[in-house]
Amino acid sequence: MIASGLYFAVCAVALLVTDRIARRSADEVTITDLFDRVLTSRTIRLAVLVCWWWLGWHFLAGQTVDG
Amino acid sequence: MSGEHPAGRGGERGHSSRDPAGDVLPAWGPWTWLLVMAIIGAVQLVRQQWFAAGLFLLAAVVMAADLVRRPEEGSHRSRIHLRLGVLLPVAAVAAVALALLPRHSGAMVAVLVPLGMVALVLGWPGDRAATRQVRWPPALRRLAWAWAAIWIAGGLWELAQVLLVNLGQDPAAAPLSDLLEPALEHRAGQAVFAVVWLLAGVYLLRRGRAP
Structure with missing residues (x-):
């Protein structure tokens, strides 16, 4: 369990670090700009919203733990 | 290929021989x-x-x-972009409900389903063909690839953990659900999750306006 937690923590830190690096290379590069461009695609927007909603469903309404 | 920059933005540092406005989203x-x-x-x-x-x-x-479907088929209704002054109060009311209602209950389902429907109504409309004109500056493209790689790495790990649990191969395997469950069993943890989840939804629903 600790290994899995550490792995996810490293991924979260990596997201922040890449954001910082990108901002240093160009002032106008932001995560919001990234999401704005990605989510102009209706197909991708639907996928992201479905994933977002399912996370809420999974942790609040559905079965959470397997096994 | 057009060389204009998106309105109101400065140029990038460094030098690139490619169109500084960037390429469009690949078709794949x-x-x-x-x-x-x-x-x-x-x-x-x-x-x-x-x-x-x-x-x-x-x-x-x-x-x-x-x-x-061909781009010219179907409706081309514009997206409904609600102001924060509308979204945040709705999210606040929903947060109270999601924080207080028992998890895995019918009442929780009754709140979540309408939220999903609202998100679908707000997120679906839009001209699919217009997305082909969105430009990606090189720095933003690099950030996108980096984020994609990290999310894929996290997703593959999660997939491995889920399969290990379901196949009974590793008792130490821990998908994200197993890691968060202890916190969500407490009212405070449930409330924090509800707030973060709803804020993420508000953020996502306000994205997607072509620059």
Whole structure:
């Protein structure tokens, strides 16, 4: 369990670090700009919203733990 | 190929021989997301979570149908962009409900389903053809690839953990659900999750305006 937690923590830190690096290379590069461009695609927007909603469903309404 | 910069933005540091305004979203981009949805649906089948499997697989079918349809077909209604002054109060009321209602209850379902429908209504409209004109500056493209790689790495780890649990191969395997469950069992943890989840939803619903 600790290994899995550490792995996810490293991924979260990596997201922040890449954001910082990108901002240093160009002032106008932001995560919001990234999401704005990605989510102009209706197909991708639907996928992201479905994933977002399912996370809420999974942790609040559905079965959470397997096994 | 047009060389104009997006209005109001400065140029990037450094020098590039490519169009500084950047390339457009590759045509295969949305198809990869469709593949992701299909994979998640398949994993939910392995977990015997039929509702989740149906949700993701249905979404994949809808996405595929939308992608193969010619751009000029269908309606071209503009997206509804609600102001924060509208979204935040709604999110606040929903947060109270999601924080106080018992998890896995019918009442919780009764709150979540309308929220999903609202998100779908706000997120679906839009001219699919217009997305082909969105430019990607090189620095933003690099950030996108980096984030994609990290999310894929996290997703593959999660997939491995889920399969190990479901196949009984490793008792130490811990998907994200197992890690968060202890916190969500407490009212405070449930409230924090509800707030973060709703704020993420507000953030996502306000994105997607072509620059």
